[in-house]
Amino acid sequence: MAARQRSGLSRSRIFGHVRTLPTLMLLAFASIALSYPLADTDIWWHLSAGREIFSSGRVLFSDPFCASSLGFAWTDLHWGFQIGAWSIWTIFGAWGLVGTRVLLAFAIFTVAFGRKMAITAALAGAFALWISRPFLDARPLLVTLLVLAALQRWLEADSACAKRRTFLLAIVGQIVLANTQGLFLLGPLLVGVYSLGSFLDKRKADGSRLGMLALAMIAASLVNPWGWSAFALAGKVAGRIAPTAANLFSSEIPENAPLWTEAVRSPSTVLLLAWLVASVWLFWKRDAHSRTRMVLLVGTGLLSIAAIRNLPLLCLEIAFCLDFSARPALVKIWSWSAAAIVSTLFVVSIRERRWNLPFDPVAPLRLPSSEAIEIIQRDPAPVFHEIRAGGWLSWNAPSRGLCWADTRLVLHDAEFVRQYLDVADRPDRFTDFSRRWNFGYALLPIVEFDRFRPLAAFLLQSDEWQLLHCDGAWVLFGHRSPPSVNNRTATATDMSESVQRRFGANLLLERRVRDNLQAYLSLTGRSP
Numbered sequence: 001m002a003a004r005q006r007s008g009l010s011r012s013r014i015f016g017h018v019r020t021l022p023t024l025m026l027l028a029f030a031s032i033a034l035s036y037p038l039a040d041t042d043i044w045w046h047l048s049a050g051r052e053i054f055s056s057g058r059v060l061f062s063d064p065f066c067a068s069s070l071g072f073a074w075t076d077l078h079w080g081f082q083i084g085a086w087s088i089w090t091i092f093g094a095w096g097l098v099g100t101r102v103l104l105a106f107a108i109f110t111v112a113f114g115r116k117m118a119i120t121a122a123l124a125g126a127f128a129l130w131i132s133r134p135f136l137d138a139r140p141l142l143v144t145l146l147v148l149a150a151l152q153r154w155l156e157a158d159s160a161c162a163k164r165r166t167f168l169l170a171i172v173g174q175i176v177l178a179n180t181q182g183l184f185l186l187g188p189l190l191v192g193v194y195s196l197g198s199f200l201d202k203r204k205a206d207g208s209r210l211g212m213l214a215l216a217m218i219a220a221s222l223v224n225p226w227g228w229s230a231f232a233l234a235g236k237v238a239g240r241i242a243p244t245a246a247n248l249f250s251s252e253i254p255e256n257a258p259l260w261t262e263a264v265r266s267p268s269t270v271l272l273l274a275w276l277v278a279s280v281w282l283f284w285k286r287d288a289h290s291r292t293r294m295v296l297l298v299g300t301g302l303l304s305i306a307a308i309r310n311l312p313l314l315c316l317e318i319a320f321c322l323d324f325s326a327r328p329a330l331v332k333i334w335s336w337s338a339a340a341i342v343s344t345l346f347v348v349s350i351r352e353r354r355w356n357l358p359f360d361p362v363a364p365l366r367l368p369s370s371e372a373i374e375i376i377q378r379d380p381a382p383v384f385h386e387i388r389a390g391g392w393l394s395w396n397a398p399s400r401g402l403c404w405a406d407t408r409l410v411l412h413d414a415e416f417v418r419q420y421l422d423v424a425d426r427p428d429r430f431t432d433f434s435r436r437w438n439f440g441y442a443l444l445p446i447v448e449f450d451r452f453r454p455l456a457a458f459l460l461q462s463d464e465w466q467l468l469h470c471d472g473a474w475v476l477f478g479h480r481s482p483p484s485v486n487n488r489t490a491t492a493t494d495m496s497e498s499v500q501r502r503f504g505a506n507l508l509l510e511r512r513v514r515d516n517l518q519a520y521l522s523l524t525g526r527s528p
Helices: 002-033 042-056 079-092 094-113 119-135 141-157 164-178 186-200 204-220 229-239 248-252 259-265 267-282 290-306 308-321 328-355 370-378 387-396 414-425 427-437 450-461 492-503 507-524
Strands: 383-385 441-445 465-470 474-479
Touching (some): 002 094, 079 141, 094 141, 094 308, 164 204, 186 204, 186 290, 248 414, 328 507, 370 387, 370 441, 370 474, 383 427, 387 441, 414 450, 427 450, 450 465, 450 507, 492 507
Antiparallel strands (some): 441 474
16 A cells, blocks of 8 residues: 555655656746847847946936937836845846846746646647747847736636736736836736626626726726826837838838738748647637637737737737647647747757857847947047937947937937938938038948948048948947047958957858958959
8 A cells, every 4th residue: 555655645746746847848948048148229228228227226308328318208117126126136247138038038938828737738838938939138128928827827827807816916017017117108008908808708797807807907907107108108119010101100110010011021930820820729728717818818819910019929929828728639630730830940049049149138230339439439429329329328438429219219200210311321412411410430340231332432532431340240430520539540451350349259240250251342343
């Protein structure tokens, strides 16, 4: 009898370990797929704001960074994320932000699939992580998605909102959303859809309670330093994703582009999304919340079609819709084919590291080097730059007005963005534009963002600008009148040595950058 009990206990332990295997698999995939260096350039103005909040002891009501918006009123609802990011960076450095990104992304889909995750759910989670990956960098969206996942899990566990605990948790979650990102209205909207679902299922009392909770969450959104201004910001952000040709923000900002553009740019992502959507048809979860989930699925699907930045919302809702306990024959076929695809994505994630610098937590081609910033700080003057480098300038060169603009385009209107893009597309207009803003420097990418290569070539041939630094990925020009302090024109030897210093730790990446530099300089007959 004792032996039989020990045997049963042993099997229980084994099966307990087996049930943890899918969770470990998803964590391993997230660790490989999302442990790339920081690539989203918004993180640097978030860190700059966090540092400013800590040093001043108050939240920011106006822009303290950029020459084009210095002193502009700023509803900085991201402040909660910013102090969190600054705290992580202070303790753990940039790699701490990378690790936090991995853990938060993993937590989002772990919450969505529930505690008892199966192998099939882990595979579906890997699909969702990969599709959402471009938008799961160290950014406030991670916190928003985690709160929304937790909120939906609470609602599914207490569909009638009969427990006081559910109500209180929802209110606390909404206050977190309202102090993290402008998407905070997604919280009461989610609850409102569950209220609608209850009415459709003829559960009027449940629907009424959920409707009251949605209204209470809207009221709780006022618990932020800006009060009603938060709602104005939410409306402005929502209005900028309408997929029309006249909407400059959706047509020119990649994240706001409609889904059909992603089908052209990255067909593999759309194919993976189609596979995941097909799994919803195969393994639809049928229970009391089926109608509610259908409304949410259609809603997030339409949002994703309008702007690809909403794909994580769609993937999150798909996770709630899947039930792999049904149709077991199809589950087996789906699992083996999905496992093959996920294994391929795992290998692709590893191979992508060929374009990173070892032990560097910052994506190497997306931002200018510290050498370029050191040159700028010798003679601080406004810098025209690719707008995604703005936060990096604020972070590394905190002189007020040195950074011209950053990706917080919510501070600007469409006309500002139109003029900025116009000088990139029409370099001959840059001279008048630079005189208007009194730029002392121009800092431009020549690898990662192709749009600025014509302007970089124009300045290379201009008599008004001198090339001060070039590392093959970014070029820095200084205005010749008045002459820059302690600066001289970069020679071919200077450029070659700069490339080696910055990219020499990765020979493959260095070769790519040198080839690109050769192509750039050949535009004017120069050689590196």
